[in-house]
Amino acid sequence: MKYLTRLCYNTDGWKKPSGVAQAREVKGSYTRQFGFGHEEWMFRDEWVVDGWRYAFVQGVNKSRKRLLKNAQPFDLHLFSIEPKSKRRYVGEIKEVECLSDQQAQGTLELFRGNGWFQTMCEEIAELGHDPENLGHEKYAPFVFNIRFRLDNVKLYDTDEYSKAGDPIIERCKRYQLYSVVVQGDQTSGIRRKPAGKDFITIPKIKSTSKTVTYQRTFEHARMQEKLLQHLMGVYPHEMVRAEREYIDIAVETEDSLILYEIKSDILPRSVLRHSIGQLLEYAYHAQARKKDIKLVAVGRQPLEVEDAEYLDLLRDKFILPLSYLCVPLD
Template identity: 40%
Template sequence: MFYITRICHNTANWEHPTGSAAEGEKSFFSANGYGHEEWLFRAEWGIGGWQYGFLQGINDKSRRHSLLDRGVHVADVVLYEIPGKNTRRYVARIRHVEILTDEQAADALAEYKKRGWYEKMLGEIDAVDGNKDAFGHAVWAPHVLNIRFRMEDVEWYPPDTFAQQGDPVLQYRRYTFIQRDTDTRFPETINRRRTRAGQLTPPVQDAHFRGGGASRECSPEHGKIQKALHEELKREYPGAEIVFERNFVDATVRTDTEIILYEIKSDLSTRKVLRLALGQLLEYAYYWEAEPERNIRLVAVGRTELSTDDARYLRYLTDKFKLPFEYRHVKMLSTDSRIAGADS
């Protein structure tokens, strides 16, 4: 799905509020001195590789639930702003934006509060003389965070990319989430893509850091998938050794004849799950000495079913390159009851 939506004007690349509402505008921004989307690109506030944020276009609960109920869980989104009267400036295009469920939104906000980011946001509202009593107020914004994406999926427009005469975006004014059939009429973007012992039970479901050559952090969704996977593996392999986070592998099963390595990715795009998991699994299995007496299986774990194209791609990898590579669909406990599958 492809959508376009407006975000509030900001002069600091949407990293913090700047108190720069368009003159004469009547909106939440002009009434309260800030918009909820002003932290959208605060890169240091990532959780497990995810950037959480807010889009006013799906702020309305019924609109967001309508999208989710229609199977719109992932969308490509073009953002524009209105920096002055009768002007529309294209800001960025974000691929694979995930629309959060109520539970995901609550989990993400709880993590923001635990890390002190929520208090920081309130302080930055004060700094621009904004009305922080309206921040996250149920009447104005049921959820402070309602989307997530990966920063590498952000493509910026040059700063002088304004809508030209005849561009339909010049007709748009309200903060709505407008579906477009094609993205061919939009301007071109500039890409600016920016050993340890295991345990017998999954780690806590909160976001957590994992050590190694580089610090890796896991989102709340990741922990919930890991817990659900644990329950399934206990039933499937009652006599096997099941270990989590040994040598940074999400889950490892050891039987008399095989070693099965599981790498979990919480993306709704199964194509992205395959892409992200494969390299890690190959390194875990073969970079160091393998155990020749046991067969090795590599399993990418995601929370949606493979699409037809992704299944074809996986078959090609296994047939052409003889990789012992598989995909496993595991539903995230409780949250994924609304999600049967998602576009890749």
Template identity: 30%
Template sequence: MSINEIASKINKLTVGTRPFGSLQEIRNRRGHSTRSWKPFASSSKYREYAFHDGGRKELQFNIAHDFLHSIDVFRYGVAFSFSEDRIVKNSKETFQAAVERFNIYYSSDRAYFKGFHLWYYSNKELANYFEDVKEIDDTLFQPGNFVFIGKYFEKDVEEISDDDIEEIIKTFDYLIPLYEYVQFGTSNIEKRIARLCWNDNGWIMPSGSYGKSTNGKTHEAKSSYGYEEWVFDISKLINGYHYGFLQPVHNQRDAYESRTFNAWLYSINGATKKRYWIGEIKNLEVLSEQDAEIIKKEYIRRGWLEEMKDQIIASGVSVDGLFGGKGIDQFNVRYLPANLKLRDNYIEIPLEHPINEQTRYNFTHYKDDFDVKVPDQTNDFAFTLSHNVADSNEDTTLERRIQVREPKLIEIQYLHDAISKALTKKLKEKYGNENVRAEHPAGYGSNRIDIVVKDNDDLIFYEIKSYISLRTSIREAIGQLMEYSLWTSHKKAKKLIVITQPSDDFENAKVYFKHLRDNFNLPLYYQSFDLEKNILSEIF
């Protein structure tokens, strides 16, 4: 493909369906003239690069053929072009405020730029490349410089595939909040604290009355469920967004309508009184009443609302009056799945933590004091022996322990089944109908392999996992694949492939699977499957 063809394909795949496709609408609402509702116009496409229409004086979305370490690369991301011409006569004056806002955004949320790189040109010559993004200092912010923040493929333009284009679109979707803040001076994204009602099912579906608040004034105490119990069910997407509900937002929704926040999430087990830090949602957008009504109608049309009612019944709770009233009473926020950052294991919050002083369901401003110490995640493993714990052989007394239900991640079964169905169809197109079977018997007991492919004289086993956490999905899948193929002294498959939905931890997964093969000679591989776009990634 050429630059023009890639830009045109991005237009076609995003306008009306993806956040990036709304770029010109965003610009138009801010008073910027638009010649087209497509992000890339013919006037901003060139042989070697393209940028969004109107982007010459803005933080521009940019795609280009380039070179890095003497290798052909295709880069995609955002950029500042500080060159001066008839459009930009004084680059310092034109970009001063935008550069300052970029630096504020960067310093307030460096994790946002994980996986992105920065390089810049001075007078059309590559001046420097940084593996990690940094502030745009006086060296970078000079007339004639071009500063790029983004990612790249080690490919020439002609080698870019449909899968690559999908990755570009996902990245552009992710960068929209940065663009809006940098370009238009939207108030800095505030970080707030939101309490979720208790849920044993990973906030994928209702879990019943256990652990719910006993305060008779709350909805969850009266009904034994809360509308937040689906807030992480990212199997339900509309134009790339998941829509959900947060009670703290609902309590003062007029103050938050149409604003964007970073939400720090915690929950209290009403039975044990333990508090847990669950994770965060970045760039959480608060809906208007009109938008919420549209979403509720769409949920009804797709049968999702009926499914949610069935889940309430299955949890042992009455559905009387469920989902009555306005849409805003059930849907008040939305976010991109890539911005959902959950802990693999929820972190228990100590009793002395200031969260204990917060009143119920306030959308409180986040303070540094709320930070929870995360257990060391480094790989500097060393065997240690505690001198405070007696050797287990010295004490054979068994204590009677009270069993409590701790929070856990659960698999999104609907998403699992939908991926299985779509992936089976795709594999049949490649290998032939007779060579692909879903839910194949494992050969012992009632165990079944998600998908088995016959590739000439060899077999390939696929195991699908749809936990929100990529690491949890991988952990659960590997054990099953190993057992299916090797129990008890067999080697049934030439390849064992773990399938998950796309994740921003994708690069770490690639490294991990290569590490497993290199060190243990195991035929383990990884692929992601984007259900919404029906795209299977390369195998890693």
């Protein structure tokens, strides 16, 4: 699903509060009352964990229950309202995931541990506002409500404004999710429109990609801990090790070596996409393995039928000793 949503006004690339959002809001809004928006750290690139960026989007906040029930990634197209009511297209993010209560709390604890949350509070205070309002119970009970991979982010030039006749000028004012069709995008045709939904057509814009460095996520750590305990029970007399030579978990038996690569993406196909290359490198690149190798991609959701067929094809066509294991996050 593709959505368009509004970000609060920011002049620092949504890396920190810029102090300009308050004047652009209507009376009674969160940003008008407290002087900053939760979205103002959205693209703080150095705050990346295992390839994931954690952030907050008010439009998602209002649709959170529905998104969690659907339990599928979605694409976000972003815009902001600047002085003189100009609509600026900010960028797009593919395969965004909505955070559960547990994930949101775990992310906050991670940010506290890394000192990032303290930095957020200090930057609010520097603008003369009260950081106690970060995570305000009425407006934003969770400081974070989404996560996305920064290599799925495309940001537009700063002069990408809506043109005359663009429907977002009259129809898109609130912080909510608007269902959209992107011009020239063959994957978002009329057949995908849900009943009762009014889609907005937006232009396809040339963009640039982001690159980042990674740490481990809260979700990854939980899955790794569960899997490690499980494997130690299955192989009580074998060598079970975590985080050796960049491998998430390795089990060494008398005649085989089993390598596990964990990815916490919702979609199993994304797990396979991101893990297969790493598993092959760990198993075969510049290595003289004397034991039989088994490769296991680990995700948090069971394989769909098409994913299982794809995995079977890889095993048969390329004779890969590859399998998939589901380790639920809960």
